[in-house]
Amino acid sequence: MMHYFRDNDLYQHLHDMVWNSDIPVLRVIAIFILLHxxxxxxxxxxLDRKVARKKTSKLTIITHHHFFHRMVLTLQGAVLAAQLSFIVNPHHEILAWILTGAxxxxxxxxxxxxxxxxxxxxxxxKTNLQFKGLPYHGLQQSLKLVGAVIYIILLISLLVDKSPLILFSGLSAIAAVLLLVFKDPLLGLVAGIQLAANDMLQPGDxxxxxxxxxxxxxxxIGLTTVKVLNFDNTITTIPTYTLVSGSFKNWRYMVEHGARRIQRTINVDIATVRILSPEGKQAIVNHGAxxxxxxxxxxxxxxxxxxxxYAKAWLAQHPAIRTxxxxxxxxxxxxxxxxxxEFYAFASQTEWIAFEKLQSAIFSHLxxxxxLFDLKIHQLS
Known part of the structure; x- marks a missing residue:
């Protein structure tokens, strides 16, 4: 088999190109191996040892995504392609293919x-509190989509040996098809920009x-959908563009300002409502409770x-009510x-369980x- 391989034209061509040619292929290989x-x-x-030793969050983030490794591999390919571009000529098809591969x-x-x-x-x-609430996932997907489209265009231009500008100019002819194919991502991209620019929505809202x-x-918050975890632990996915084209209620302002509304009623039996005499009024006012x-x-x-x-004065003295x-x-x-x-007030407790507990305590007291006011709560008989 080895004898057959040595008699093969491809082997002879590679052997002559490396050892018997005036083209400095050995230099290219040596530089590539040295750089590697x-x-x-x-x-x-x-770099890995330095990150492991310092253990800072920023360096950990950079190494976690293999940014340096991918940059090094990019640099290797760029150096190889740059060297081959100087020595390739029409008579060396194998080197031309290697250049294309590089x-x-x-x-x-x-x-x-x-x-x-x-x-x-x-x-x-995300580690910066000033930018923590931005919809990063949607922005990441948008930028990656743009990068992928540019990559495909450059790859096609490389394979067909045509200028990328020619392909870009030809995109206008198939713009309608592209708009149809990328309709949802494009709408999501526009909606994501609007949501971020107007601070309409953040993860956790x-x-x-x-x-x-x-x-x-x-x-x-993705490029095309927003994922919502409902209070009953079900998941609802909403098209991102729907949040911009329609309306929705966001409770973030309530949480940020520490004020959740209480608006409930007690139905009083009208038959128990009466005019108070001065003595009767004073007796109620002087009650210890x-x-x-x-x-x-x-x-x-x-x-x-x-x-x-009484209810208004008592609520005003309550430590959990925003006066x-x-x-x-x-x-x-x-x-x-x-x-x-109706009792209308704002509580400083915004967390659901604590808020409901506060409401229960307030209305149980009332x-x-x-x-004590000679009033009765209306009940259906």
Whole structure:
């Protein structure tokens, strides 16, 4: 078999090209091997040891995405292609094929290095609190898509040996097809830019979009879809463009400002509402359980007005109620279910479980003291 291989024309051609040709192929091979050894056995191991020794987050991020490794491989291909481009001539087809392979190698690892660079930049920005909430996943996908399109065009131009500008000029002829194929990514790209520029949405935001059944925390903002983890642990995927073309409710402002609205009613039996005599009013005000009324200058004429004044004064003294925001106790239009008394306030507790616990404590107290005003809660008989 070895004898057959040596008699083969390809073997003879390679042998003559390396040993008997005036083309400096040995120099090209030697430089390529030398560069490979220096990069992979000296430089990269040194960087890995330095990162392992310092253990800083920024260096770890860079090495985690193999940015330096891909840059070194890109450099190797570029050096090989540069050397071959000076010595290749039409009479050496094998060298021409090797040159094409080196250029494809360079182009491919340049794309991978570009991907790694995007990942590194996004991960570094995530560590900065100022940029932490940006939709990085969608931006990464958008930039990688652009890089992939440019890579494909350059690769085709390399294989057919035509200028990339010719291919770019020809894109106008198939623009309609490209728009159809890349419709969702293009719409997602535009929507992602709008969401980021207007600070409309960030990972971790709690949003509501009833038309699509979304009511939960944003887990991921991608190029074409936004993933929402609902409160019942189901996942809803929303087209990114839908969030820009339509409307949705975002609860982030509530969390950032530490103020969650309380708006509930107690239906009072209208038959128990009455005018208070001065003695009866004073007896209620002096009750030990209604201390907030003593400090209030009450002008109430009825027991329900006095209850409203007490509720407002008591809420104003509550440590979990924001007194710098709207605080109101009012009557609504009476119905067959009684006279609704609405309590409108903002709590400093925004976390769901803590907020519900606070609401329960507040309304348990209010319903517990309402009988001290000779009022009754309306109940259907």
């Amino acid at each position: 050894c220096v990069a992979h056995y000296l430089v990269l191991p040194y 250029r494809i190698w360079t182009l491919t690892f340049a794309l991978l290095a570009f991907y790694a660079f995007i990942d590194v930049i996004c991960d570094l920005l 709690w949003i509501e979009l009833d038309s699509l059944g979304a009511n939960g925390s944003v887990q991921d 209604l201390a907030p009324l003593m400090a209030a200058d009450s002008a109430a004429e009825t027991n329900i007005e006095l209850f409203q004044e 710098d925001m709207t605080l109101m106790v009012r009557q609504l239009q009476s119905t067959t279910y009684g006279l609704p008394v 319903m517990g003291v309402i009988s």
